[in-house]
Amino acid sequence: xxxxxxxxxxxxxxxxxxxxxxxxxxxxxxxxxxxxxxxxxxxxxxxxxxxxxxxxxxxxxxxxxxxxxxxxxxxxxxxxxxxxxxxxxxxxxxxxxxxxxxxxxxxxxxxxxxxxxxxxxxxxxxxxxxxxxxxxxxxxxxxxxxxxxxxxxxxxxxxxxxxxxxxxxxxxxxxxxxxxxxxxxxxxxxxxxxxxxxxxxxxxxxxxxxxxxxxxxxxxxxxxxxxxxxxxxxxxxxxxxxxxxxxxxxxxxxxxxxxxxxxxxxxxxxxxxxxxxxxxxxxxxxxxxx
Numbered sequence: 001x002x003x004x005x006x007x008x009x010x011x012x013x014x015x016x017x018x019x020x021x022x023x024x025x026x027x028x029x030x031x032x033x034x035x036x037x038x039x040x041x042x043x044x045x046x047x048x049x050x051x052x053x054x055x056x057x058x059x060x061x062x063x064x065x066x067x068x069x070x071x072x073x074x075x076x077x078x079x080x081x082x083x084x085x086x087x088x089x090x091x092x093x094x095x096x097x098x099x100x101x102x103x104x105x106x107x108x109x110x111x112x113x114x115x116x117x118x119x120x121x122x123x124x125x126x127x128x129x130x131x132x133x134x135x136x137x138x139x140x141x142x143x144x145x146x147x148x149x150x151x152x153x154x155x156x157x158x159x160x161x162x163x164x165x166x167x168x169x170x171x172x173x174x175x176x177x178x179x180x181x182x183x184x185x186x187x188x189x190x191x192x193x194x195x196x197x198x199x200x201x202x203x204x205x206x207x208x209x210x211x212x213x214x215x216x217x218x219x220x221x222x223x224x225x226x227x228x229x230x231x232x233x234x235x236x237x238x239x240x241x242x243x244x245x246x247x248x249x250x251x252x253x254x255x256x257x258x259x260x261x262x263x264x265x266x267x268x269x270x271x272x273x274x275x276x277x278x279x280x281x282x283x284x285x286x287x288x289x290x
Contacts, residue, residue: 055069065084
């Protein structure tokens with residue numbers, strides 16, 4: 001009987017971990033920024049191709065089952081790479097001294113939007129998923145970057161400092177038209193589109209320190225998701241649109257948090273002495289908040 005109880009405990013423990021959502025982020029535990037996959041309990045499951053250089057801003061494509069990231073592992077500049085999380089096979093997508101980064105895959109996996117200095121100042125570009133046919137999208141004298149695809153693939157949100165403080169803009173690829181979504185003296189940084197394309201996450205310090213906000217895709221109804229006594233940033237939706245992963249600066253460093261989309265519950269995932277930033281919830285298992 002005792003052996004059966006031990007077996008059941010082991011099975012339940014294994015089932016919990018099998019159903020636990022996986023969260024991809026970057027960590028500076030080793031002194032540089034590496035890509036790490038945590039489970040929802042804050043345990044490290046995998047380190048993706050650790051290197052002495054810095055790896056930045058990873059994003060995941062369920063179509064390709066690959067991670068897209070920026071890195072200066074090839075030279076002093078930053079270029080775009082993709083990695084297979086299972087085989088750790090890395091393919092370099094760009095190879096210019098232009099600081100390419102902050103990339104995002106379109107939902108159908110055919111295109112990549114990214115930020116690059118290849119024409120001087122940071123601007124937004126798109127290219128095929130294999131790195132071919134890059135095309136410049138924005139043309140301003142200020143910073144344009146951190147593009148994020150809409151689920152339908154016809155629009156991009158991006159950040160710009162063309163008016164001073166960073167604001168969120170939207171670009172219509174069909175109409176080739178830009179529209180300003182945020183317009184205040186605060187710093188507003190774009191985060192992610194909801195899976196249904198109806199709302200956009202962003203972070204803003206308009207109330208003093210950075211918090212997570214949501215707005216309709218046209219910029220209306222800008223509302224805090226939750227208010228915490230510590231800063232929150234880098235928000236992204238899970239595949240269901242019911243949960244938000246973000247970074248929170250609590251206890252002297254950045255950790256990973258998960259928030260319900262209505263702001264009714266927040267759960268801290270990591271509790272480390274170093275920093276974790278830019279969390280992405282991988283489409284592996286449902287979120288289960290404690």
